[in-house]
Amino acid sequence: MEEHIVSIEELYSKKVVKSGEGSSSHDRPSISREERFRSLTEVAAGVQTGVVKEAKIQKVIFLLRDHKHFVKYFEPRVVALGPIHHDNKKYQLGEKYKLILANKFVECSGKSIEVLYEAVVNEIKQLRECFEEEVTKKYDDEALAWMLFVDGSAIVQYIFSAVNNKFKELNIKIDSITFAQQDLFLLENQVPYRLLNLLMNLSGKNDELRISIGSFIGSFRSEPAHLLDLLRTTLLGAQKEEENNLTNKASSSPGSSNSEPPSRKTCGIWPHRKKGGEDPDWQSYRNVQELKSAGIQLKQSKNSNLRNISFTRKFGFYPGYLWLPPIKVDDSTGPKFMNLIAYEMCLDFDNDFGITSYISFLDSLIDEVNDVKDMRKAHVLYNLLGSDQEVADLFNEIGTDLVPNIEAYEDVKLKIQSYYDNNWMTWMAQFFHDHFSSPWTILAFLGVLLGLVLTAAQTLYAVMASQPGPCEKFCKLKLKET
Structure with missing residues (x-):
């Protein structure tokens, strides 16, 4: 029989019993002390080794979600994308626009809707793994595949239409376009880039669609996790050379007590480092x-x-x-x-x-x-x-x-x-602030400086004029001789 791994909830809710002890019929289901100890170790090991480069698509962390001033930043305004906000009725207008865009994508692809949808169905296991389990568990594979097919097709077509000014052909209003653009970059509104990549590869204009994404957000060397990930990479650009050198230096001397990687600790606290005292x-x-x-x-x-x-x-x-x-x-x-x-x-x-x-x-x-x-x-x-x-x-x-x-x-x-x-x-x-804070003070300073120069020149001229010249000295000498 498959061994049951005790969850965190079970660790706190179930009664602990010693090995060999029974439980009365009115007791809640019990776990042994050994099971509790083993589960604690397994959970801790999973957290320590579970950090990956790309995060699964998930809800906003409660530290931000529970802040009363921040909630407004995380809710879609027009359109829900992906499974997290899919069932919210206030996004029905957005659902209409998604179907219009998705239909246009199918028309331009040169392939039938059955072929495109079936490709998503065949990838649904891998696509589901891109999300945190909690946000997709209520959708079976068919429901999730259809949702992602419509959303992915709509996103690709939206970006292509935005870059090439094609919205008038679809009778989509400008205000809806603007708000929908903001919704594309919400954490809870992301779909896997793997999905967009799949659909673009199947379309009849793969190169055009990829160029439009590059123009709309930015180009990339390696495939991003989703559009928000691509936006982050585009905004930050490449790391500075000295930061890369610091990373290489830290990784080359793992045994050194002074070397620390420049990444944040999982507990959320940065190491306290000093430079030059x-x-x-x-x-x-x-x-x-x-x-x-x-x-x-x-x-x-x-x-x-x-x-x-x-x-x-x-x-x-x-x-x-x-x-x-x-x-x-x-x-x-x-x-x-x-x-x-x-x-x-x-x-x-x-x-x-x-x-x-x-x-x-x-x-x-x-x-x-x-x-x-x-x-x-x-x-x-x-x-x-x-x-x-x-x-x-x-x-x-x-x-x-x-x-x-x-x-x-x-x-x-x-x-x-x-x-x-x-x-x-x-x-x-x-x-400089007191004496040169405005053009008038600068002009006044230059005027005073010019006055000082002129005064000095006039004084020098007067002194030089009062001194006898060489000709005058010569004449006086000749008069004395005669």
Whole structure:
């Protein structure tokens, strides 16, 4: 008979009995002490070895889901994709649009609906394994296959239509298009990229569909887990060379007590590391205004990869420049970043928390409306949301209770802090702020300087004029001789 493995619920709910003891008829089902001990060991072993590169599609972790201000970021607005929100009646209009898009995909594929659907059915076991068991257990294989067939076909056709401006042909309104685009990047609205790949391979325009995804989100070298995973990779870009070197160094000396991999521990706590006797997680500056008062200026990085943050000094001295990737802030910014953060917090996703660390760093710069205003002037932030106060409130909200990777932007933070702590830099910044904060003060300074130069020239001329020249001395000498 197959051995039964005791679940966590059973460990807490069932009565423990010693080996050889019976139980009365009115007792609840019991497990032995040995079974309890064995289950504890097996569960712990499963957690330790169960971390994989790609997280299964699942619900948002309760730490975010139970936050009253965050729930709005995780619910679909128009369309439910995948099994998590499938039965919600408020998305019936979205179901209509999905069928329109899926039908168009079938028409353009040059294949029958039976052939396309049967391909999904044949892959349903592998596709089901891409989801956490809890979210698919109420659907049998036929129901799940049909759901994924419709949703996958609709997604591929939606992206192709968006890139090629084909929505008018389908009589889909622009407002529905906009909200549906946000819904594509919700963690609970994901479908396996394996599904999209299968459907594109079967279509008659495989290359066109792949190009449209590259234009819509970004290109990729290895196949992503889903569209949200692709968005994360696109936003973060490639890791910096020094970060890769750090990873290689750590992996090459596993026995060293000082080497730690740059990945977060599964308990959610980063190792406390110091560099040069300084703690990179501590900073005395609070926002853009304080950086500005110290003479640090904001500059736009050469590309928009979120890892591309750096700090330099002009001629290695003054002023300091904080280089930031440009970011566009609109109605989709909150849901997009919150779902990326939720994805990084999935317990089975081993990652470097790049998005979480970026938002945490940005939140440290934005504290008030003037911070947003200065970022706009420096062209590192484009406000399409509304007022600057709304942008400040947004980042203060989504930056709440984040636990970033302290190694992210570590070098930048240390350089800024070193610059900020330098009294000479602070004095020079204050001097330039007091005397050259506007064009009028600069013109006044130049006027005074010009006046001083003219006065000095006039004085020098007068002194030189009062002195006898060589001709005058010669004449006086000749007069004496005669």
